[in-house]
Amino acid sequence: MKHLFYTICGLAFCFVISGCASTDEADSVQVAEVTRSVFYAPFYAALAEGYFEEENIEVELTTTWGGDKTMTSLLSGGADVALVGSETSIYVAAQEAADPAINFAALTQTDGTFLVAREDLSNFDWNDLNDSTFLGQRKGGMPQMVGEYVLKQKNIDLKNDLTLLQNVDFGNIPSAFASGTGDFVQLFEPQASTFEKEGIGKVIASFGAESGLVPYTSFMAKESMLEKDPDLFVRFSKALYKGQQLIQNQSAEKTAEMIESYFEDTDLDILISSVERYKEQDSYASDPLLTEEAWQTLLDIMEEAGELPDRVPFDDLVDVDIAKKAMNEGG
Template sequence: MNRVGKMSGWLIAVALMLIVASCGGSSGGNSSPSASPSGSASAAPSADPSASPSASATPQELTKVRFSEVIRSIFYAPHYVAMSQGFFAKQGLEIDMNTSQGSDKGAAALLAGTGDVSLIGPETAIYIYNQKGEKTLKVFYQLTMKDGSFLLSREPVESFEWSDLAGKKVIGWRPGSSPQMVMASMLKQEQVEGTEVVTNIAATAMTGAFTSGQGDYIQQFEPVASTLIQEGQAYYAASLADFGEYPETGYVATSDYIAEHPDVIQKFVNAVAEGTEWLNTASDDEIVQALKPFFEGTPDDLILQSIKRYQEQNTWPASPVLTAESLETLQNVLIENGVLKSEEKLSDVSAIADMSFVDKIGQGG
């Protein structure tokens, strides 16, 4: 699909989302608490995971934050830890979470005013900025600095080489999404030709399509990737984190919301930072217990294995800053994938990011 086609589709999707949101009323709360990257029951929480003993015992009135994550994945473990361990509640926040299944949907909720904070790809903020509309989005905390997907094969692979994908079919992510663009750039970087990457299957249907016989490979996040491997339906081939540092997902809000609620943003940032730090020192059992409510049905060993994989890849940066260098990497990928023109490239990271809250982590409040 050419650039105009991709962007037109994206803009139409956002426009439709805004219309739906303006007619829908409420933010939906936990309307999709069971959503997961694959749509399988193994990644579905059955209750409100934020209702932890530490959270419910906090003797203060909580400020509700309407929050949407792009997908449900252990890739975002620091956020779930901040909920289950009561770090948000300690900051005086109540997180009303839903799973949007797409950065475009998460952005649409923010622009329509039916959401406050979204965890989405920073490229979305660039798209919105270049539209020169009334509202803009800003990243205020960069949660992940690697792509979090893994390439799995249908048949065992002894020593995978990216050239093995020549002439093969890969079940991948939607056009314009970060995992899709990282995959495309990885194939170009490795000079692999003739690979068919299927991008028209909904995120919730990808695993079902693969297990029913479609594709030679599938690109999936944890814990779905490890679940498929444990069930004998796929084999590990490679990690897309091999692409290198890439600012895949960050917390985003409208510039207006940030200006009007700087205290909420700071408390939000403090809670996630505490969740990230907690993961570095908690025991294996503590980590499993903290994440289980969000991934009901996923075996304990797979939850822990998923965490270890992401930690080994330095997924969660010690300094959660969207830097000028990170923005450069992101925009080069966008240009390479035809969703951003060279003349639209931003030279100033402050156009789509406000890292002042990250700078104040640990200063109290």
């Protein structure tokens, strides 16, 4: 009987250990990204270097191609985290959503688009856009609003000085320009550099350099998710922070090699030039903390574009505690 007792206890102990081991399984986090771009290099670097795995997180990444589709995926439960323009959280809040999308980690801090001309304008002046056809981005999205913001600063009347096209789907804009639509187009990297290499167009200006700091692309989750498991999002932000610091402290060549697997159809030299452009204009946020000053700039840009439904307070849609804790623990 004594031996049987010890045997049962041993089996029970093994069962407990086995049960404990099962709780160590990685947390699966489904991330929906609005597009695939070198603009998001710190995130891809964190993935490539295994930083999320170190935080016991398994990331399932899906590209949803457009802010509306990305936010729909988040709100419907198709994704746990959305990587998308911060303006989308304001649109959702304006609809009095019961479970709003909350920005918890910043990824980029400038606009990520470049002005590409069909011809090489070595002595470019913004007035060269007058009487031209400008292939812009989706109405109400951050690229288009920043584009309009910059053009207005350059005293360009969007209704009278040029023809603005906004009827092309986000994912089809590059192919539309390549097919002959527009004299100028607003593009992210690596598409802009690819067009240069192929002789389709020439990068002549940066909207990010012209518009200044703004919380352009952020990671967000539904408020209920953040409240349910805040530690998960702190760990997520810690992994991201490691990637952000890595990008800041290494060469564009090293970063390009690191993220190459996320751009299988893009040559390494294009990735290098793309990373260099973004680093030169300080597009990559060095940490996940969103600032209230940049948030107010975002509201100003949206208001200037006539797309701001309400000046939603910073504290209503931004959770800085998660980023701060991640930085403290990961520093």
